[in-house]
Amino acid sequence: MKTLREAKVGETVRVVKLHGEGAVKRRIMDMGITKGVEVFVRKLAPLGDPIEVNVRNYELSIRKADAEMIEVE
Amino acid sequence: MENRQLRIALAGNPNSGKTTLFNKLTGSNQFVGNWPGVTVEKKEGKLIVDKEVVLTDLPGIYSLSPYTLEEVVARNYLIEEKPDAILNIVDATNLERNLYLTTQLTELGIPVVIALNMMDLVKKAGDSINVKELSRQLGCPIVEISALKGDGIKDAALAAIEAAKNGKTIPQHSFSGPVEHALAHIEEVTVHNLPEERQRWYAIKLFERDEKVVESLALSDEIKAHIEKDIQAAEKELDDDAESIITNERYIYIGQMLKGIYKKKGKGQLSVSDKIDKIVTNRILALPIFVLVMWLVYALSMGTSIADGGIGIGTFLTDWTNDVIGGEWLQGGSRALLESWNVAPWLVGLISDGILAGVGAVLGFVPQMLVLFLMLCILEDCGYMARIAFIMDRIFRRFGLSGKSFIPMLVATGCGIPGVMASRTIENERDRRMTITTTTFMPCGAKMPIIGLIAGALFGGSTWVATSAYFIGVAAIIISGVMLKKTKRFAGDPAPFVMELPAYHLPAWGNVLRGTWERGWSFIKRAGTVIVISSIVIWFLTSFGSVNGRFGMVKDLYEDDTVVTDKYIAVVADRMGIPEDEVEPMDDSILARVAQPVSIVFKPLGFGDWKPTAATVTGLVAKEEVVANFGIMYAYDDADGEEELEENGDQIWDRVDEDFNAFSGGHGKLAAFAFMIFNLLCAPCFAAMGAIKREMNSAKWTWFAIGYQCCFAWVIAFIVWQLGRVFAGGMNAVGLVFALVMLALLLWQLFKPYKEAQKLTIK
Numbered sequence: 001m002k003t004l005r006e007a008k009v010g011e012t013v014r015v016v017k018l019h020g021e022g023a024v025k026r027r028i029m030d031m032g033i034t035k036g037v038e039v040f041v042r043k044l045a046p047l048g049d050p051i052e053v054n055v056r057n058y059e060l061s062i063r064k065a066d067a068e069m070i071e072v073e
Numbered sequence: 074m075e076n077r078q079l080r081i082a083l084a085g086n087p088n089s090g091k092t093t094l095f096n097k098l099t100g101s102n103q104f105v106g107n108w109p110g111v112t113v114e115k116k117e118g119k120l121i122v123d124k125e126v127v128l129t130d131l132p133g134i135y136s137l138s139p140y141t142l143e144e145v146v147a148r149n150y151l152i153e154e155k156p157d158a159i160l161n162i163v164d165a166t167n168l169e170r171n172l173y174l175t176t177q178l179t180e181l182g183i184p185v186v187i188a189l190n191m192m193d194l195v196k197k198a199g200d201s202i203n204v205k206e207l208s209r210q211l212g213c214p215i216v217e218i219s220a221l222k223g224d225g226i227k228d229a230a231l232a233a234i235e236a237a238k239n240g241k242t243i244p245q246h247s248f249s250g251p252v253e254h255a256l257a258h259i260e261e262v263t264v265h266n267l268p269e270e271r272q273r274w275y276a277i278k279l280f281e282r283d284e285k286v287v288e289s290l291a292l293s294d295e296i297k298a299h300i301e302k303d304i305q306a307a308e309k310e311l312d313d314d315a316e317s318i319i320t321n322e323r324y325i326y327i328g329q330m331l332k333g334i335y336k337k338k339g340k341g342q343l344s345v346s347d348k349i350d351k352i353v354t355n356r357i358l359a360l361p362i363f364v365l366v367m368w369l370v371y372a373l374s375m376g377t378s379i380a381d382g383g384i385g386i387g388t389f390l391t392d393w394t395n396d397v398i399g400g401e402w403l404q405g406g407s408r409a410l411l412e413s414w415n416v417a418p419w420l421v422g423l424i425s426d427g428i429l430a431g432v433g434a435v436l437g438f439v440p441q442m443l444v445l446f447l448m449l450c451i452l453e454d455c456g457y458m459a460r461i462a463f464i465m466d467r468i469f470r471r472f473g474l475s476g477k478s479f480i481p482m483l484v485a486t487g488c489g490i491p492g493v494m495a496s497r498t499i500e501n502e503r504d505r506r507m508t509i510t511t512t513t514f515m516p517c518g519a520k521m522p523i524i525g526l527i528a529g530a531l532f533g534g535s536t537w538v539a540t541s542a543y544f545i546g547v548a549a550i551i552i553s554g555v556m557l558k559k560t561k562r563f564a565g566d567p568a569p570f571v572m573e574l575p576a577y578h579l580p581a582w583g584n585v586l587r588g589t590w591e592r593g594w595s596f597i598k599r600a601g602t603v604i605v606i607s608s609i610v611i612w613f614l615t616s617f618g619s620v621n622g623r624f625g626m627v628k629d630l631y632e633d634d635t636v637v638t639d640k641y642i643a644v645v646a647d648r649m650g651i652p653e654d655e656v657e658p659m660d661d662s663i664l665a666r667v668a669q670p671v672s673i674v675f676k677p678l679g680f681g682d683w684k685p686t687a688a689t690v691t692g693l694v695a696k697e698e699v700v701a702n703f704g705i706m707y708a709y710d711d712a713d714g715e716e717e718l719e720e721n722g723d724q725i726w727d728r729v730d731e732d733f734n735a736f737s738g739g740h741g742k743l744a745a746f747a748f749m750i751f752n753l754l755c756a757p758c759f760a761a762m763g764a765i766k767r768e769m770n771s772a773k774w775t776w777f778a779i780g781y782q783c784c785f786a787w788v789i790a791f792i793v794w795q796l797g798r799v800f801a802g803g804m805n806a807v808g809l810v811f812a813l814v815m816l817a818l819l820l821w822q823l824f825k826p827y828k829e830a831q832k833l834t835i836k
Binding site: 018021022023024025026027028029030031032034035036037043044045046047048049050052056057058059060061062063066 | 135136138140141166167169170173314316317320321324325350354355356357359360459462463464465466467468470570571572573574575576
């Protein structure tokens with residue numbers, strides 16, 4: 001299983017499934033990261049966490065720990 | 074019905090131009106406050122086009138989930154207050170995510186009008202949106218606007234008023250078969266007695282197992298079990314949890330709807346914003362640029378005044394205000410004027426030395442704050458503030474703080490008041506409260522004289538004292554952050570850091586200036602009232618007292634030889650433990666009398682003497698007062714007795730050294746260090762406490778913050794004094810045991826395991 005955390009900078013991935021539950025999962029989905037959507041990994045923060053991704057045509061920053069909940073291909 | 078005042082709610086995503094639109098629609102008819110009990114700002118205003126209509130600016134939100142404070146505030150307002158219409162601002166350049174909120178708003182049974190913002194940018198990029206078709210599909214009117222330029226906003230307001238009078242919005246989207254099936258069941262068994270247009274919202278929320286809604290409806294266990302069966306059937310069929318099914322299907326619906334409506338021409342082009350971001354948050358350049366920006370913010374507002382060769386505009390203006398307006402006009406001028414009116418001397422003293430001196434001290438800060446707030450507003454409006462959080466998040470989240478907490482802490486090294494107020498840019502309420510509670514641990518400008526006095530009087534001017542003060546301040550923030558985030562008080566709310574990084578744009582100057590003024594004014598108002606009252610109180614406590622059985626102004630009573638006899642002076646000298654020739658009026662002030670017994674609190678910290686106690690108490694008015702009071706108490710008199718004390722009080726160093734060594738049994742250095750630690754960490758000045766109260770918007774949280782600061786300061790000073798004496802000799806076994814126990818508790822709280830909470834708890 002590959003997660004968004006492992007995706008490389010510059011890579012475009014497709015979301016397969018969201019794991020976890022509760023507030024963080026809902027928040028991630030509210031922000032538009034849902035099943036089937038394409039996510040482009042834009043960059044890593046200077047200190048190595050969080051990451052910046054482009055989803056649904058806007059920029060979103062997400063912590064690596066949370067990115068681990070997002071299964072991608 | 075016709076005469077009733079119409080109420081319209083303005084809703085939309087953060088960064089969609091909502092603030093700009095609100096300002097343009099209401100002009101100067103605004104009232105700023107807070108939503109009850111939370112730290113979220115609430116703004117209302119009367120429409121320019123129709124003064125009878127009230128527009129309420131809801132917090133910027135992405136969804137109506139029950140998980141963030143802003144969302145809960147917004148939906149509680151929409152459900153409970155039932156505004157007559159919702160004006161939903163939608164950013165056309167970011168249509169999918171913006172419409173996600175719209176699909177939820179249309180379910181509430183309140184007429185919705187969409188203000189489609191930034192259409193000009195969409196057209197400029199060569200894309201097109203079929204607005205007519207979009208309006209038909211969503212089931213609500215759409216008005217194209219440019220909030221920045223002011224185009225179309227009047228039409229949007231009129232459309233919203235029209236909708237409030239006669240509009241009706243019926244949600245046009247439907248969910249998949251199994252979900253609709255379950256929704257129909259839920260509607261039937263739970264909410265059929267509610268008005269028809271609201272049933273769907275409740276049914277969907279019940280399907281999502283939204284705890285707050287389930288609670289508010291007070292359903293019987295039997296019904297709960299019944300609908301649970303429906304939900305589980307749908308979940309099983311669609312192989313996902315109910316909440317995710319709804320979210321997913323909303324986005325799928327929007328995606329399909331937009332296929333024929335939104336036509337994208339150019340693709341893959343880097344916008345100007347993308348180019349800027351490539352440099353600004355570049356892995357190598359990001360930190361140097363960040364340091365540069367922070368340095369600029371600090372240097373321009375708090376740095377060396379331009380009069381002294383720096384670039385500190387704020388400092389320059391503040392110096393000028395303090396010297397000319399505060400010192401000469403307010404204090405000097407008022408004294409002369411009052412005396413020319415033959416006002417009673419005590420009243421002159423109260424007005425000039427008490428109130429006006431205090432007010433002047435606060436007013437002096439205003440220019441500095443305005444410069445600072447101006448820059449913070451620019452950073453926020455242009456989009457860099459979100460990047461600060463992005464860059465600093467990794468460090469700060471370990472201490473239960475936000476990346477944005479960096480700014481309040483930096484600002485607090487100048488002054489704690491704007492530091493506390495700068496916490497307003499932090500979205501998450503828990504992070505914000507944590508930041509407010511810990512920010513004033515930073516040694517501010519007014520604490521510098523204390524450090525200078527202690528370093529000079531007892532440590533031979535050693536520079537490590539000042540360095541250690543900063544180190545202690547930072548350590549106190551980190552330790553408190555780690556400890557507090559594990560307490561029940563702070564553990565309640567989750568902190569999902571899934572944050573939009575908005576496109577960079579030039580600041581909208583109207584917003585920036587308005588934001589600057591709002592913060593400046595709120596400072597003047599709140600801090601002003603607190604400082605006026607506290608100035609009066611402290612002035613009274615130091616000026617009045619009972620002398621040889623007679624109550625009055627101590628200064629006047631001491632001039633009367635029949636009251637202050639030689640015998641009486643001997644009594645006072647004995648009580649205060651000082652030589653007779655050092656007795657002075659202040660020894661009989663209420664403050665001295667109160668400080669004497671209170672000093673017992675500081676006995677275990679090594680400075681349980683009335684003088685440092687009184688100084689600490691007056692430090693609550695302003696930390697500069699600590700040194701000023703030392704000057705008075707250690708009876709520094711120049712030849713004419715009027716000379717001001719040097720900033721670090723070097724004229725009294727010898728006496729302070731002598732006295733600290735005397736009452737601490739020879740451990741003057743240690744006692745002085747404990748004294749400094751306590752004064753650095755304990756509750757800040759009254760003006761800063763006023764700011765804490767304003768930002769916390771809750772008496773309970775304010776007292777918690779101040780109480781915590783005092784306890785923490787006491788414990789740390791206690792540990793330092795007790796453990797220090799082990800090495801310095803003269804240790805106290807009982808004290809040592811307590812100190813070790815406290816240290817162990819501290820360490821335990823620091824290192825005990827901790828798990829982030831998942832649920833938001835708001836009553």
